Amino acid sequence: MDRTIAVATSDLGKVYDGVPAIQNLSFQVYAGEIFGLLGPNGAGKSTTLRILITTLRPTSGRATIFGYDVVADADRVRSLIGYVPQERAIDRFLTGREHLLLLGALYHLPKPEMLRRIGEILKLVDLEQKADRVAKTYSGGMKRRLDIACGLLPDPKIVFLDEPTLGLDVQSRLRIWEYVGRLRARGITIVMTTNYLDEADRLCDRLAILDGGRIKAMGSPKELKAGLGGDIVSVTVGDADATRVEALAAALKGLPFLRAISTRAAGVDIRVEAPEKAVPAILEVAQRIGCRLDFIDYHRPRLDDVFMAYTGHPIREEFPQASDE
Amino acid sequence: MNEYLQEINALTMRWVRRLGREKFSLLFTLVQPMLFWLIFFGNLFQRTADVQVVQAPSYISFLAAGVVVMTVLNNGLAGGVDLLFDKENGFLERLMATPIRRSSVILSRFVFVMTLTSLQVLVILGVAYLFGVRPATGLPGVAVILLIGMLFGVGLTAISMALAFSVKSHGDFFSVLGFLSLPMIFLSSALVPLAAMPAWMRVLARFNPMTWAIDAVRPLILSGWETALPQVAMVVVVMLIFDALCLYGGARAFRRALG
Numbered sequence: 001m002d003r004t005i006a007v008a009t010s011d012l013g014k015v016y017d018g019v020p021a022i023q024n025l026s027f028q029v030y031a032g033e034i035f036g037l038l039g040p041n042g043a044g045k046s047t048t049l050r051i052l053i054t055t056l057r058p059t060s061g062r063a064t065i066f067g068y069d070v071v072a073d074a075d076r077v078r079s080l081i082g083y084v085p086q087e088r089a090i091d092r093f094l095t096g097r098e099h100l101l102l103l104g105a106l107y108h109l110p111k112p113e114m115l116r117r118i119g120e121i122l123k124l125v126d127l128e129q130k131a132d133r134v135a136k137t138y139s140g141g142m143k144r145r146l147d148i149a150c151g152l153l154p155d156p157k158i159v160f161l162d163e164p165t166l167g168l169d170v171q172s173r174l175r176i177w178e179y180v181g182r183l184r185a186r187g188i189t190i191v192m193t194t195n196y197l198d199e200a201d202r203l204c205d206r207l208a209i210l211d212g213g214r215i216k217a218m219g220s221p222k223e224l225k226a227g228l229g230g231d232i233v234s235v236t237v238g239d240a241d242a243t244r245v246e247a248l249a250a251a252l253k254g255l256p257f258l259r260a261i262s263t264r265a266a267g268v269d270i271r272v273e274a275p276e277k278a279v280p281a282i283l284e285v286a287q288r289i290g291c292r293l294d295f296i297d298y299h300r301p302r303l304d305d306v307f308m309a310y311t312g313h314p315i316r317e318e319f320p321q322a323s324d325e
Numbered sequence: 326m327n328e329y330l331q332e333i334n335a336l337t338m339r340w341v342r343r344l345g346r347e348k349f350s351l352l353f354t355l356v357q358p359m360l361f362w363l364i365f366f367g368n369l370f371q372r373t374a375d376v377q378v379v380q381a382p383s384y385i386s387f388l389a390a391g392v393v394v395m396t397v398l399n400n401g402l403a404g405g406v407d408l409l410f411d412k413e414n415g416f417l418e419r420l421m422a423t424p425i426r427r428s429s430v431i432l433s434r435f436v437f438v439m440t441l442t443s444l445q446v447l448v449i450l451g452v453a454y455l456f457g458v459r460p461a462t463g464l465p466g467v468a469v470i471l472l473i474g475m476l477f478g479v480g481l482t483a484i485s486m487a488l489a490f491s492v493k494s495h496g497d498f499f500s501v502l503g504f505l506s507l508p509m510i511f512l513s514s515a516l517v518p519l520a521a522m523p524a525w526m527r528v529l530a531r532f533n534p535m536t537w538a539i540d541a542v543r544p545l546i547l548s549g550w551e552t553a554l555p556q557v558a559m560v561v562v563v564m565l566i567f568d569a570l571c572l573y574g575g576a577r578a579f580r581r582a583l584g
Contacts, residue, residue, distance in 0.1 A: 055583065057583075078423055078424040079424045081422065083419065083422045085415045085418060088415075089414060089418065090414075091339070091416055093342070093343040094339065094342060098339075101335075102335050102336075103423065105334070106420065107424065108332075108424075150419065
């Protein structure tokens with residue numbers, strides 16, 4: 001399939017004071033898709049994004065946006081992109097409309113065009129009524145929507161979202177996801193960073209898993225999950241402590257149909273080929289070593305299993321509870 | 326070029342709008358320097374100050390030049406604060422992701438600070454006038470005073486912006502500012518003429534660009550063109566060198582901050 005390439009990076013790297021924040025990053029984003037950079041804090045997602053939006057210079061490698069180099073043709077790139085930052089990058093003393101008027105002037109939009117677009121965008125993000133109030137009076141969700149409005153004003157071909165739903169309540173998250181869907185429907189390419197597995201799974205057409213500044217895996221959520229091969233059997237150990245869990249993991253190691261084992265605080269996740277055969281075998285082993293199991297289930301691989309498989313650790317260190325889905 | 330001007334205009338208007346919104350801040354900005362220094366200090370030390378020593382009809386007329394340059398100092402050094410906050414909250418990055426010339430942001434700040442400072446200087450001279458201080462060089466002299474103020478202000482604002490781009494936390498910015506401003510004021514001819522200072526202070530004051538500025542502004546107020554002109558010529562040269570150094574340092578800090 002001959003698809004236009006919206007973003008292409010080749011061996012991209014950035015070193016700060018001798019420490020590489022990202023290295024050897026090579027990936028492509030196709031026009032019209034939603035591409036995710038998924039990874040924990042410190043993985044290098046924001047660094048990558050900032051290089052792509054031209055506010056940071058790479059120390060090695062290249063990146064192009066619709067064919068224009070982000071360093072050599074920075075101005076060209078800037079006129080093509082929209083950016084929605086992670087923090088609320090707004091001026092508390094200006095009204096929503098004034099933000100958009102300022103940006104409109106900075107993008108050198110002709111007045112009538114600018115006013116038309118501002119009207120349209122305010123409607124799109126539901127800020128029409130509060131547009132003429134100063135941003136200081138906006139709620140967290142409204143500030144985010146203003147961020148989005150600012151990012152969309154130049155009518156960009158590609159929009160970069162940095163952790164779009166970080167710290168938001170459930171309702172705001174759903175709303176933002178809906179906006180992203182609407183953007184995609186208009187043919188806009190979207191590159192987003194996130195550390196939320198559910199967000200990546202739900203929104204992204206393709207994603208790259210970033211950890212420690214490198215890409216560990218790349219593909220559509222579906223491909224990545226199927227690529228693991230097999231299902232995941234999750235057991236939770238009764239009276240769980242580190243030694244019991246380790247003992248169980250050790251005892252299970254020998255089993256034939258086992259693909260991989262990883263331990264959690266309260267139990268073990270085992271990737272197997274055929275869960276229907278695996279479960280009885282696992283129960284038997286547990287019984288043999290006198291380990292009581294409180295809970296056992298199996299599921300098709302989820303994105304957190306994918307993440308774990310490629311990076312060796314969960315995306316967030318936390319107690320096992322209902323996963324992010 | 327048109328687009329460049331549009332950018333600078335839009336960015337400068339943002340500062341103007343903000344100033345208009347913060348009513349208290351606006352009032353305080355216009356009123357503060359005069360209230361404390363000119364009116365209180367000036368009148369307070371009226372009799373303590375020896376007319377022979379200050380070589381001026383009154384202490385207030387002596388002090389006026391100092392207050393003018395102090396205002397330029399304070400405004401200039403504080404000129405980078407808003408950029409510091411923009412850097413910290415990500416607004417600066419938003420601006421940098423647009424296709425503007427990188428220098429528009431800096432220039433808009435210069436334009437705003439210079440204009441505001443000039444207005445304040447006019448207010449100070451206006452209030453001094455009410456207390457009987459008549460500039461010996463008249464309105465043209467006032468224009469020259471404004472020019473000197475702007476020349477000095479450019480360098481100071483550049484320092485402030487360089488600082489804003491270089492500090493790791495904004496606490497550092499304000500610490501450095503505080504550390505710089507008061508010594509600069511006392512180690513200058515703002516409050517006391519150089520001749521009347523203890524020798525060691527006089528030496529330090531000679532290296533202070535503030536002293537040069539004040540020693541040009543003062544004769545413009547107190548003496549007349551004959552005495553003032555050579556001082557003005559010297560201070561212009563001094564300021565051009567000062568500005569060149571500050572702008573160079575500022576440009577480097579700016580480029581480094583943009584990664």
